[in-house]
Amino acid sequence: MSTHIEETLVLVKPDGVERNLTGEILRRIEAKGYTIVDVRMMRADRELLVAHYAEHEGKPFFEPLVEFMGSGPIVAVRLRGERVIEGFRSLAGATDPTTAAPGTIRGDLARDWGAAVQQNLVHGSDASESAARELTLWFPQS
Ligand code: IDP
Numbered sequence: 001m002s003t004h005i006e007e008t009l010v011l012v013k014p015d016g017v018e019r020n021l022t023g024e025i026l027r028r029i030e031a032k033g034y035t036i037v038d039v040r041m042m043r044a045d046r047e048l049l050v051a052h053y054a055e056h057e058g059k060p061f062f063e064p065l066v067e068f069m070g071s072g073p074i075v076a077v078r079l080r081g082e083r084v085i086e087g088f089r090s091l092a093g094a095t096d097p098t099t100a101a102p103g104t105i106r107g108d109l110a111r112d113w114g115a116a117v118q119q120n121l122v123h124g125s126d127a128s129e130s131a132a133r134e135l136t137l138w139f140p141q142s
Pocket residue numbers: 056061065094095116117118119120122123124126
């Protein structure tokens with residue numbers, strides 16, 4: 001069997017920090033068996049957020065998304081494990097928290113609040129290229 005240990009970027013978004021769900025989210029990650037390699041709490045400036053979400057520039061939810069992500073502290077996590085990119089996306093659940101499956105972070109803990117942007121608690125990189133790019137943005141020193 002070949003191994004495929006990799007790293008991904010997880011963000012506990014401002015709604016997750018505000019609702020005191022950081023511990024619950026990290027608990028689920030650790031219970032699954034992934035390794036937290038590094039963690040930092042920070043407020044992201046616009047430059048970082050625009051770079052992070054570059055793929056969504058021009059979409060109707062882009063500006064509300066950048067505003068929401070800058071509205072409060074974020075907890076950034078460097079996560080390591082076998083197929084962790086795919087595995088964390090599975091733990092997180094679908095983007096829309098209303099229809100995200102029960103058992104997932106978004107499905108159990110998030111819902112639609114009628115805001116312009118989906119407040120869905122977490123971000124997780126979606127591929128090895130985006131993980132590498134995003135980890136450099138959020139953990140420039142490591
Ligand atoms: P992901 O976080 O599940 O990877 P993306 O499509 O990459 O989802 O979108 C980034 C973020 O933008 C989402 O997590 C959500 O907060 C927000 N978002 C995405 N699509 C919409 C939408 O159609 N309306 C409002 N907000 C959205």
